[in-house]
Amino acid sequence: MRFPLYASVLTLAILAAGCTSHVTNQQQYSGFLGDYSELKATESPSGKPTLRWISPDYHDADYKGVVYTPVVYYPAAHPTARIDQQTLDAIRSYTDTQLKHAISQRKPLVTQKGPHTLVVKTAITAVSAENEGVQFYEVVPIAAVVASTMAATGHRTQNSALFLEMEALDAQTGKPLIKVVRKAFGKNLPNNSAPITLNDLRPGIDEMVRDALTFPAQ
Numbered sequence: 001m002r003f004p005l006y007a008s009v010l011t012l013a014i015l016a017a018g019c020t021s022h023v024t025n026q027q028q029y030s031g032f033l034g035d036y037s038e039l040k041a042t043e044s045p046s047g048k049p050t051l052r053w054i055s056p057d058y059h060d061a062d063y064k065g066v067v068y069t070p071v072v073y074y075p076a077a078h079p080t081a082r083i084d085q086q087t088l089d090a091i092r093s094y095t096d097t098q099l100k101h102a103i104s105q106r107k108p109l110v111t112q113k114g115p116h117t118l119v120v121k122t123a124i125t126a127v128s129a130e131n132e133g134v135q136f137y138e139v140v141p142i143a144a145v146v147a148s149t150m151a152a153t154g155h156r157t158q159n160s161a162l163f164l165e166m167e168a169l170d171a172q173t174g175k176p177l178i179k180v181v182r183k184a185f186g187k188n189l190p191n192n193s194a195p196i197t198l199n200d201l202r203p204g205i206d207e208m209v210r211d212a213l214t215f216p217a218q
Helices: 085-106 148-153 198-213
Strands: 040-043 049-054 065-068 117-131 137-140 158-170 176-189
Touching: 065 085, 085 117, 085 158, 085 198, 158 198, 176 198
Parallel strands: 065 117
Antiparallel strands: 040 049, 049 176, 117 137, 117 158, 158 176
């Protein structure tokens, strides 16, 4: 399911009082993974909340190599007043480079699908700026909504965040074996007009990569 646009929501999150959500909610799923029904709330190796599913048929020792698919934006990203195309490209490139290196530390990267091989696919599904302490949202670039309610709170400090969806499949059967949906926070932004940069998001990206290196094997 793609992100419908609401005047007062970010990526389908319903406007409500409360703390900033630390995990992706069901309304924010991009559709990249297809089926999200078996995802369970858990913790990443670094202790951060995440959503994950591991097939009972997956046994890490059975797989000797990984066909790595470059990170994409899903849906396609478009520049806005807060994030230009150069920054979008830099965020995707940095995430891709770091994640590819992390996965290569776990298993050898291969170019051909074959027996005992995983295919890893990853998408950045949103880059967001969220007001601290309340559920006012602005998504960049996927939903690109500037809510009218933001005008009254324009000077509130915001959290920068990146949404990531990833899956690993058996290369021969195409059967999904691992699914992860993760929301990682970067640096704070001073207000709702401050540009979002790679430097803002880098801490969150790096944290996710470290978690990929220490992902629990079965």
